[in-house]
Amino acid sequence: MPQLALQTTAQDEGIEMCSVVIGQTLYGVPVMRILEILGKPSKQPVPLAPGYIGGLVHYRGEVLTAVSLRRLLNMPAHDAIEDILVFEGADGYFGLLVDEVGEVMTVLPADFEGNPSTLDDRRKSLFAGTYKLSNALLVMLDPERLDPVCLAETAPA
């Protein structure tokens, strides 16, 4: 991912990633892109909204549209209250619903690999690639691809 690599000055320097858990998988989001993490806020469903919209969340006097990665990946919904990462998108702020926010870790560009060809198209379009950690894989999420404005064009409702 060239634009992700750009965020560090040198190739061998580590990139700070915030790890999040959705289902069984560990995902990573560049820390620099996250504006704020909201711990288990209450959210309001929006009737008739596209499936990937997880609801509305109150964020600093604004109304935030939250995208549900679970629904995007056709994973079963669950009742647990989710954490929300806040990003700045093309059309103002938006949120990403995740099961739980993990820790901040440093990954090396050298450990990066693109999406495997066996991945289904839907996931290929959402994931930016993966970092090989010593004991697991960290799937890279690109906030730009999760922007509701972008999803409105790419994702099926």
Next chain:
Amino acid sequence: MRYKGKAAQVLVSLPDNVSVDELTREFLIESQESLDRMERCLTKLEERPDDRELLAEIFRAVHTIKGTTGFLGFSRLESVAHAGENLLGLLRDGKLLANADIVSGLLVLLDMLREILGSIESTGHEGQGDDVSMIRRLHALQHSVSEGDGEVESRRLSGEDAISPKGEPENSIPKKKKARKPRVKAGAAIAPLKDAEIVKPQQEAKAIEVYQAEPQTAHVRTVVNAAESTLRVDVDLLNRMMNLVGELVLTRNQILQMVSTDASLAMLSRRLDMVTADLRETVMKARMQPVSHVFSKFPRMVRDLAQQLNKRVRLVMEGQETELDKSLLEAIKDPLTHSVRNAIDHGIEVPHVREAAGKDPEGMLRLRAYQEGSHVVIEVSDDGGGMKVERIRDKALERKLITRERSAQLSDRELMQLIFLPGFSTAEAITNVSGRGVGMDVVRTNVEKIGGKVEIDSRAGKGTTLRLRIPLTLAIVPALIVHSRGQSFALPQGALSELVHLSPKQVEAQVEWMEGAALYRLRGKLLPLVFMGSLLKQQENTTEPRDAYIAVLNAEGRRYGLVVDSLADPEEIVVKPLSSVLKQIGLFSGATVLGNGEMALILDPGAIATQSNIGMALEDDEVEVVDTSEKNGSAEYLLMQSANEHAAVPLESVLRIERIPRAQMEWLSGVPVLRFEGTLLPLKDRTGQDASQDGEMTVVVCRDGERHVGVAVAQVLDVAFGKQLNEAGTDAVTHDVILLKNRVTSIVDLRHIPGLPGARLRQGELTETWEANGLIEVPA
């Protein structure tokens, strides 16, 4: 506070590294303001050509521009302004008397100055123009009148002696000077080194215009103060502040809910509560501007239009100080301009037609603004030809906007509203000014977009009144919170006309179906129903029959009932925009955070009507009610069940209806009374029950002149039209008895409910004290 949309910067003291651009921009903004003021004065000048104050003000506007352009290096502006200044100098000194030619010439000058300023703003250069002929025209004006009209001149001069030998009265100067000074102040604060340069052109100016010289020094002090007390603020900054205040309000609400246990914390939070409320009000006030900002451009427009159409129009403006949110003010600018144009073009007749009709050849156009509750009403009325209902009907038929059968059913008032339909225009010929078929529908759409309403009233031969009803602010909307399948939604109250409650049994019996379309008979008329749950495809979590509430909505002339599960309180909500993805759903106009921290989507009644295929319903029940009452002289009454007979009160005097435990009724010198939020309400007990009996009673709170009185009854039955009865054998109309729903019903005489003796509330009990006049509640 003074602020302008264009002014995206704040006046601050900056070090000398400020570029000339900053100064130029400052100059542009101020010049625009001066020119706006000049325009206002010029139109007034026509009525009062010898008003010295007006002349002085116009002179100052041009003079300031000329003085400043010199050092900014705008030569074209300077030469044109200079020519204007010479002419104005003669006018101001009374050597010339302003006539229509001179005013026209000065208006053209004004337009030219505006054009050059506009060019500087957009390109940085003055652009090209025919300055020579402009200057020549102004020169010609200087001579034409002064030679020909010696009589006027001498009168002018003698009048001048009577006022003051040195020119303007001193006391009028400081406030007029206000706007000009911030530039001087800004210049001085920004670049001390440039001080000399800034002052110099003005000293030069002083040398040339000797008549201006004396008051100059006196102004400087007062005006510096004016500059210090006002500030230009970016509107975005205000919006952000508004948002943060909203956030603060919510946090406060949550704190208030948490602290109920700790006494000292409760005290603190109450103070927080007060401060927050004040802060919110102040920030909202900062966004308010007087309607004169919009009104001020009309004198010129009316003048130009009237000349163009060979009509004579006198413009009367009232209530210019009425304040409105800035964004709303912007939004009504176009609809209002359109309405004024319409009034002059279609409304007011040419002088000879007016004379033939026995009217003053000069037509009158009245712009009136006033506040009414949480709305500001702006009226545009003319005393012109008015609209003939027949013409409107014929036109609507011709344009196929309505069928012949339909038109026969409509009342005059309903026909009048047809002019709001798209593609309607009655102008005989398309004129330069209006009549292109886009007209009133645009006015209506624009006003409804901001939550307002438009009404029209017209009498053939007498004139037309157009009423725009605008909410006070855009940011805060009164809304009713409704629930559907456990989720809260906000329904803007502007569109809401009434609420109907149906018990599960009534839902079963009274909701009728016609080929899949649900209908409800509301006072004998079919009302199409939209079920919110199924509209939003919300999941049904129970199959049990339940209560239903029909919110009767009137959206852009379309009337329907929105069926919801339950109602919560009305709330003033702060509207937050939705992201584009959610806007596409098309049913929600925004979202809001409720007092309890919960979020709610705001329903868009117009969009719901469109999506549910609700057609334009011109039969408006309420309108019809008004019509009938006008025709028959009968009024509506509230029908109530008293002991074992029916009783009624005129509906117009009813303020509200409350259910209250009987035990709350107290007695004062034999008069039953009720305490309501610290006020005392005299009561008439018509329940027919023993006072000591437990249970509830219904209290109808009515207005009787200035005071409020209550009528206690067993229950409220209905609203009905009353028919007057004559006493048998005579033509005398019976008093206090009326025929309601074919039953003789007595009218409760509110005037005969005894007033209150002097009383004092003590320790939660009512105690009579005859010496006191007022009623004071003494804390226990």
